[in-house]
Amino acid sequence: MSKEDVLKKAMNAVIDGDPDAALAAANQAIAEGINPVEVISEGLSLGMTKVGDLFNNEEISLPFVIVAADAMTQAIAVLEPHIPEEHKGEKVGTVVMGTVEGDIHDIGKGIVATMLRVYGFEVYDLGRDVPVQAFIDKAKEVNADIIGSSTLMTTTLPGQKALQEAISAAGLKVKTMVGGAATNQQWADKIGATAYGENATEAVQKAKELVQQ
Numbered sequence: 326m327s328k329e330d331v332l333k334k335a336m337n338a339v340i341d342g343d344p345d346a347a348l349a350a351a352n353q354a355i356a357e358g359i360n361p362v363e364v365i366s367e368g369l370s371l372g373m374t375k376v377g378d379l380f381n382n383e384e385i386s387l388p389f390v391i392v393a394a395d396a397m398t399q400a401i402a403v404l405e406p407h408i409p410e411e412h413k414g415e416k417v418g419t420v421v422m423g424t425v426e427g428d429i430h431d432i433g434k435g436i437v438a439t440m441l442r443v444y445g446f447e448v449y450d451l452g453r454d455v456p457v458q459a460f461i462d463k464a465k466e467v468n469a470d471i472i473g474s475s476t477l478m479t480t481t482l483p484g485q486k487a488l489q490e491a492i493s494a495a496g497l498k499v500k501t502m503v504g505g506a507a508t509n510q511q512w513a514d515k516i517g518a519t520a521y522g523e524n525a526t527e528a529v530q531k532a533k534e535l536v537q538q
């Protein structure tokens with residue numbers, strides 16, 4: 326099977342909400358030496374974008390989104406250990422990551438955390454629905470260079486602003502990076518975040534820039 330076919334298989338498995346097909350595509354990609362990052366970004370993620378569009382247009386209901394997310398999560402778990410390490414040597418920087426309080430979307434945040442690790446960052450992933458204080462406490466504890474926060478909902482966007490304010494109030498010398506489908510560069514500028522990343526590749530690039538500043 327060609328690479329394009331395997332990527333398409335991964336994409337369709339998410340759209341169909343079929344974990345078995347998603348796992349089969351992931352295993353096939355590994356067996357055929359296809360870069361797992363491509364399977365995530367050009368297969369599974371495209372499927373999830375399509376699922377989001379279908380949900381948005383009310384063509385599918387939430388349970389379908391749940392099974393699609395499950396298929397994607399299972400396939401990512403198989404692929405992640407096979408992502409080639411891009412960085413050898415000293416740690417590039419320390420990042421504390423999480424999805425803000427009230428928001429349970431964590432697939433994209435997880436991909437960003439994985440990619441940062443692949444590129445040599447030490448990442449403390451606090452998970453999802455993370456209160457502001459937990460970001461602050463962890464950043465202090467591990468002397469983080471960057472706090473990365475994710476949010477996919479307009480209703481939970483204020484959590485990133487609250488985090489930014491709490492960092493200033495605590496006098497913490499840490500850079501901040503925001504991302505997730507509800508965010509953009511204007512939002513990052515508005516709340517005073519140091520950087521915005523549209524996807525995992527950009528997140529790595531921005532994080533590298535931030536630790537060099």
Ligand code: B12
Binds near residue numbers: 376434478
């Ligand atoms: C999958 C999904 C779910 C799954 C989540 C499973 C999980 N474990 O994450 C489930 C089914 C649980 C779910 C639940 C809900 N969802 Co939902 N969900 C989605 C969906 C379809 C896809 C999200 C996704 O995983 N995308 C794939 C990943 C790879 O992309 P990503 O998250 O954007 O991440 C990339 C970038 O954004 C970036 N990035 C992400 N984080 C970070 C962080 C940093 C620091 C950086 C630099 C970059 C970065 O890099 C990532 C990789 O490239 C979106 C639609 C969409 N278009 O986003 C809706 C969506 C986000 N959900 C939505 C809603 C409303 C809900 C619910 C409230 C539904 C309900 N009625 O209950 C609940 C939320 C409950 C809660 N309290 O959080 C809305 C939000 C609307 C809004 N604008 O506020 C959306 C937009 C759907 C819609 N069009 O209505 N959802």
